[in-house]
Amino acid sequence: MSDAPKILIVDDDERNVRLIESILRANKYDVITAYDGEEALKIVNDNAPDLLLLDAMMPKVNGYEVCMRLKRRPETQLIPIIMVTALSSLEDKVQALEIGADDFLAKPINRLELLAKMRSVLRAKSLHDEVARTKAALEEKNQELLKLEHLKDSLMQMIVHDLKNPLTGIMGNIDLLMRKGRNIDEEKRKHLLLKTRDSSNRLLKMIMDLLDISKLEEEKMDLQWSRFNVTEIARETIKELRGLCEVEKKTLVLQNDETSIEINADRELIQRVIGNLLNNAIKYSPENTEIKVSVTPGEEETVVCVADQGQGIPPEHHERIFEKFAQVDSKKSRHRADRGLGLTFCKMAVEAHGGRIWVESAGSAGSKFSFSLPVRTDLPKQDSEKEPQPAAVAR
Numbered sequence: 476m477s478d479a480p481k482i483l484i485v486d487d488d489e490r491n492v493r494l495i496e497s498i499l500r501a502n503k504y505d506v507i508t509a510y511d512g513e514e515a516l517k518i519v520n521d522n523a524p525d526l527l528l529l530d531a532m533m534p535k536v537n538g539y540e541v542c543m544r545l546k547r548r549p550e551t552q553l554i555p556i557i558m559v560t561a562l563s564s565l566e567d568k569v570q571a572l573e574i575g576a577d578d579f580l581a582k583p584i585n586r587l588e589l590l591a592k593m594r595s596v597l598r599a600k601s602l603h604d605e606v607a608r609t610k611a612a613l614e615e616k617n618q619e620l621l622k623l624e625h626l627k628d629s630l631m632q633m634i635v636h637d638l639k640n641p642l643t644g645i646m647g648n649i650d651l652l653m654r655k656g657r658n659i660d661e662e663k664r665k666h667l668l669l670k671t672r673d674s675s676n677r678l679l680k681m682i683m684d685l686l687d688i689s690k691l692e693e694e695k696m697d698l699q700w701s702r703f704n705v706t707e708i709a710r711e712t713i714k715e716l717r718g719l720c721e722v723e724k725k726t727l728v729l730q731n732d733e734t735s736i737e738i739n740a741d742r743e744l745i746q747r748v749i750g751n752l753l754n755n756a757i758k759y760s761p762e763n764t765e766i767k768v769s770v771t772p773g774e775e776e777t778v779v780c781v782a783d784q785g786q787g788i789p790p791e792h793h794e795r796i797f798e799k800f801a802q803v804d805s806k807k808s809r810h811r812a813d814r815g816l817g818l819t820f821c822k823m824a825v826e827a828h829g830g831r832i833w834v835e836s837a838g839s840a841g842s843k844f845s846f847s848l849p850v851r852t853d854l855p856k857q858d859s860e861k862e863p864q865p866a867a868v869a870r
C-alpha cells in the first residue's frame with residue numbers, strides 16, 4: 476500500500492476529472508474518481524480519502540449537499556474538502572466556507588494554485604491528526620494513572636487491614652496475659668507468648684519488606700557491602716526458623732553444611748532474602764516434608780537454592796509471583812494475611828546486587844527457588860565491613 480495521500484475527485488464533467496487526475500498523478504498522489512454526489516458519498520463511506528476535490532455544481536446531489544452531509548457526520552467531518560466551482564462570486568465562496576468546506580478553487584483550474592491549496596489543507600489535516608493522536612495517548616495515560624491511583628488506594632486499605640490483623644491479635648494476647656496474671660497455666664501462657672511473638676514477627680516482616688521495597692524502588696537503598704560466609708548465614712537463618720518448623724512439623728536441611736563459601740554482598744539483605752524463601756517454603760509445604768537449602772559456588776556467580784516438597788507453582792505464575800502484591804490463587808495463600816511482598820523484596824534485593832532470582836516447579840512436585848549473586852572481584856578479599864563503600868551500589 477502506498478503512503479501517498481488519497482484524493483477523491485468529484486465532478487460530472489469527465490474532461491475536468493481527467494485534467495485534475497493527470498496533475499495529481501504527476502505529483503504522486505493516489506487518485507479516486509466519482510462522477511456525481513451519491514457515488515462520492517458511497518466511496519467516502521467505503522474507503523475514506525485524505526481529501527476531496529468537490530465540484531459544486533452537479534446534477535442530483537450537488538457539491539454543497541455532499542459537503543454538508545460529510546461535515547455533519549463525526550466520522551467524516553475531519554476529511555478536508557476543497558470546493559471547485561466555475562462560479563466565483565463572493566456569495567458562492569462564502570456559501571462554500573459556511574457549510575464547512577476547507578478551501579475554495581475557481582475554474583478554470585490553475586495547476587500551481589490547486590497543488591498549493593491541496594498541500595495546505597493536507598498539512599493542516601496532518602497536524603490535526605497529530606494533535607488528535609497525542610490527545611488520545613494522553614487520555615489513555617490519564618486513564619492508566621487513574622487506575623493506578625485507584626489501585627494504590629485499595630492496596631493501601633488492604634495493607635492497613637493486614638497490619639491491623641496481627642496487631643489486634645498481639646493486643647488481645649497481651650490483654651489476656653495481663654488480666655489473668657498468674658491464674659493462667661504455664662502451657663497456655665507459653666502458647667500465647669509464642670503466638671504473640673509470631674504475630675509480631677509477621678508484622679515486622681511486612682513493615683520491613685514494604686519499607687525496603689519502596690527504598691529499592693526509589694534506588695535510595697545503599698548496600699552495605701561486606702565479605703562473609705553465606706553458608707553460615709543460611710545456617711543462622713535455619714536455626715532461627717527451627718521453632719516454627721517444629722510447630723509446623725517440617726525439617727530444614729542445609730546441604731554441605733561445613734563448607735565455607737565467601738561472598739561480597741549486603742549481609743543483612745541476603746539473610747532476609749534467604750529468610751523470606753525459607754518462610755515461604757515452610758508456609759507452602761505440608762507436614763512431614765523436608766526443605767533443603769544449598770549454596771553452590773562458581774567462578775562467576777554463587778547460587779543459593781531453597782527447595783521444598785510443597786504444593787508447587789504452576790508455570791504460568793513463575794514470573795508473576797515476583798511482582799508486587801501477586802499471589803497464586805490457592806487456598807493456602809487466599810486465607811493468609813500475607814500480601815505478596817516477600818518475593819518482590821527478594822527480587823529487588825538480589826537485582827540490586829546485580830544478580831537474579833527464579834523458580835523451578837513442576838506443579839505439585841514442590842518448588843525450587845534459586846538466586847545467583849555475581850562474584851565481585853572489584854571488592855577487597857578481606858572482611859571489609861569497615862572499608863569505604865564501592866561506587867557501583869544502587870543509590
Ligand code: ADP
Pocket residue numbers: 755756759783785786787788796801802803804805808813814815816817818819842
Ligand atoms: P506472600 O506474602 O503471599 O507469601 P510472596 O511474595 O512471598 O508473598 O509470595 C507470592 C506468592 O507466591 C505466594 O502468595 C504464593 O502463592 C507463591 N509462593 C511463594 N513461595 C512459594 C512456595 N515455596 N511454594 C508455593 N507457592 C509459593
